[in-house]
Amino acid sequence: MPDDLTQASLADTLRKALGADRVATDEATRDLFSQDIWSKAPAMAELVAAPADTAALAQAVKAASAQGYGLAIRGGGMSYTNGYVPQQTRAVVLDLARMDRVLKVDAEAMTVTVEAGCTWKTLLETLKPLGLRTPFWGPLSGITSTVGGGLSQLNAIFGSGHYGTTSESVVGLTVVLADGEILRTGAGLDTPFYRHYGPDLTGLFCGDCGVFGVKAEITLRLIRAPNAEAYASFGFKDRSNCVAAMAEIARSGLACEMFGFDPSLARARLKRASLMADVKTLGKVVANQGSLFKGVKEAAKIALAGRSFVGDEEYSVHMVFEGRSEAAVEADLAAARLVVKNASGSEIENTIPKVIRAQPFTPLNNILGAGGERWVPVHGIVSLAKADRVYAEIEAWFESLKTEFEREGVETSFMLTTMSTNGFLIEPVFTWPEARNAIHDATIEPGMLSKLEVFASNPAATDVVAKARLGVIDIFVRNGAAHFQIGRTYPYRESRDAASVALLDAVKATLDPKGTLNAGGLGFAR
Numbered sequence: 001m002p003d004d005l006t007q008a009s010l011a012d013t014l015r016k017a018l019g020a021d022r023v024a025t026d027e028a029t030r031d032l033f034s035q036d037i038w039s040k041a042p043a044m045a046e047l048v049a050a051p052a053d054t055a056a057l058a059q060a061v062k063a064a065s066a067q068g069y070g071l072a073i074r075g076g077g078m079s080y081t082n083g084y085v086p087q088q089t090r091a092v093v094l095d096l097a098r099m100d101r102v103l104k105v106d107a108e109a110m111t112v113t114v115e116a117g118c119t120w121k122t123l124l125e126t127l128k129p130l131g132l133r134t135p136f137w138g139p140l141s142g143i144t145s146t147v148g149g150g151l152s153q154l155n156a157i158f159g160s161g162h163y164g165t166t167s168e169s170v171v172g173l174t175v176v177l178a179d180g181e182i183l184r185t186g187a188g189l190d191t192p193f194y195r196h197y198g199p200d201l202t203g204l205f206c207g208d209c210g211v212f213g214v215k216a217e218i219t220l221r222l223i224r225a226p227n228a229e230a231y232a233s234f235g236f237k238d239r240s241n242c243v244a245a246m247a248e249i250a251r252s253g254l255a256c257e258m259f260g261f262d263p264s265l266a267r268a269r270l271k272r273a274s275l276m277a278d279v280k281t282l283g284k285v286v287a288n289q290g291s292l293f294k295g296v297k298e299a300a301k302i303a304l305a306g307r308s309f310v311g312d313e314e315y316s317v318h319m320v321f322e323g324r325s326e327a328a329v330e331a332d333l334a335a336a337r338l339v340v341k342n343a344s345g346s347e348i349e350n351t352i353p354k355v356i357r358a359q360p361f362t363p364l365n366n367i368l369g370a371g372g373e374r375w376v377p378v379h380g381i382v383s384l385a386k387a388d389r390v391y392a393e394i395e396a397w398f399e400s401l402k403t404e405f406e407r408e409g410v411e412t413s414f415m416l417t418t419m420s421t422n423g424f425l426i427e428p429v430f431t432w433p434e435a436r437n438a439i440h441d442a443t444i445e446p447g448m449l450s451k452l453e454v455f456a457s458n459p460a461a462t463d464v465v466a467k468a469r470l471g472v473i474d475i476f477v478r479n480g481a482a483h484f485q486i487g488r489t490y491p492y493r494e495s496r497d498a499a500s501v502a503l504l505d506a507v508k509a510t511l512d513p514k515g516t517l518n519a520g521g522l523g524f525a526r
Contacts, residue, residue: 007047009067010047010092014049014063017056017060018050022051023049024047025046031438032439034093036077036080036083037080042087043086043091045086045091045092046091048093049064049093050094050097052099054217057094058176060092060094061176061180063180065179065514069088069516070087070090070091070092070517070518071214071517072087072091073210073517074093074094074149075145075148075149076146077443078145080485081488081490082487083209083485085488096115097117099148099216100115100122102122102123105127105132106191107222111192113218117146117148118148119143119144119146120139120143120158121142121143121361123138124137124361128225132224134159134221135162135223136158136169138150139156140356140361141364142360142361144364147218147220151173151218153207153484153486155484160257161255163256163420164420165484168420170218170219171195171219173219174215174217175212175213175214175215175216176213177213178511178514182216183213204507209485209518209521210517211508211524212511212512213511228323228324228329230329231319231320231350231353231354231357232321232336232353234317234347236317237313240388241345242260243416244343245345246424247387247424248343250418250422252336252421253421254321254336254339257353257356258318258417259352259417260317260318261316262315263313264414265414317340317416319353320353320356321336363444364443364444367439369411371453373409373432373433374433374436375430377430378469379426380476380481381482382480382481383424384418384424386424386480387424387426389479390481394426394475398428398468405468408460410432413429414428414429415427430468432465434457434461435455436455473489477491491523504524508524
């Protein structure tokens with residue numbers, strides 16, 4: 001329970017600084033902001049504060065720190081690794097969703113500056129009419145996920161086949177430190193235009209899970225939107241051939257996005273959407289093709305393919321190619337087709353990549369299973385050379401748990417993607433019968449939520465999922481994997497050598513000597 005006098009004092013201070021409607025103390029809000037997709041805080045946050053700009057954010061951080069409160073920083077709320085869930089008994093959650101503006105687009109300097117709470121969807125829609133884009137342009141959850149959250153946690157998908165993760169598109173930052181002081185990184189006076197001028201201070205705050213500072217403003221570099229796109233999907237009867245083809249296409253730098261689904265995940269994705277959603281999707285496909293004739297033609301292909309274009313036991317890979325000209329894109333597509341042929345794959349209807357590109361950021365109804373089951377992933381990024389071996393180890397681990405999975409109704413599937421020319425992301429996904437939490441009710445569209453089954457509390461099944469996730473993480477650790485959204489789930493600190501740990505501790509002691517920011521993140525003391 002919060003100390004009522006202390007809570008009231010801080011709430012009063014923050015309301016004066018931020019506005020009366022920017023500070024919440026009611027239990028429902030505190031509960032919602034004290035959980036993520038996977039877990040709940042050991043003690044509910046005492047306050048939720050939502051600053052509107054950088055100055056207000058600095059005031060909030062300074063006030064909370066001065067009164068001895070810990071701070072947890074929340075973006076879109078889609079963590080599944082305890083990434084922002086507060087650990088202290090006296091904690092304030094900083095909700096950055098109201099810091100959602102695109103502050104400046106400089107088409108001459110080729111940079112864009114956004115507030116940390118700006119969603120990837122807002123950024124894309126702002127830049128699209130200008131013929132511009134960031135190189136990496138968001139995760140699948142970009143309708144809600146924020147640029148600041150993506151930078152703190154790092155993420156993948158749109159553009160990552162060519163450009164890597166979020167941080168590789170960032171030029172500079174404005175960061176609020178634990179005492180409220182403001183720090184700026186990047187080369188430039190008013191606005192960063194280039195990242196490197198001496199040591200890379202920007203990199204220090206990328207992937208830090210909010211442990212070193214609170215991202216307030218982010219400047220990213222721009223590229224001109226590609227003139228041409230192409231899409232292709234391929235089926236494989238064999239996992240190893242599927243992985244081998246994806247790895248070779250990554251080495252060649254051919255696809256800007258590449259998604260691999262095991263048979264279970266493909267079935268789940270195709271089962272989820274309604275007929276009305278399909279009709280809306282066809283309209284978006286038409287609009288995305290650049291010409292009415294081409295759009296209608298592509299939409300007709302999707303309609304004729306229906307939902308049977310992926311074989312029941314096929315591994316499928318879905319790719320997008322982009323470039324300055326149709327000829328360049330067609331050349332990349334032809335090269336990818338040859339790789340697939342050599343790996344004994346076959347071409348299938350390219351519905352999935354067309355649909356994903358036509359509506360990249362869809363409502364987050366998939367944070368539950370198709371029938372309302374709980375859903376959680378775990379992931380690792382391994383070298384291209386190790387990808388198939390690691391995948392096989394995880395499959396063997398799941399096979400050893402088959403009896404427990406069947407007893408508790410736990411189902412698994414896999415999503416795969418690649419990062420530039422040297423990273424392979426493997427993401428096992430779990431669904432199981434379990435009661436949903438407030439975050440699910442707040443995120444999923446009401447019309448969809450009303451159709452889903454409501455499950456009773458099922459701790460036995462959840463324990464099996466927790467055990468399975470830990471085993472997967474152990475496999476990743478043994479194979480030297482890296483991870484996004486490290487949070488409090490992946491053993492980052494334990495994986496570093498003694499000199500690196502000493503450096504990290506020194507940085508933390510300098511920037512946040514009281515341990516105010518996101519206690520327990522990255523393995524730092526809670």
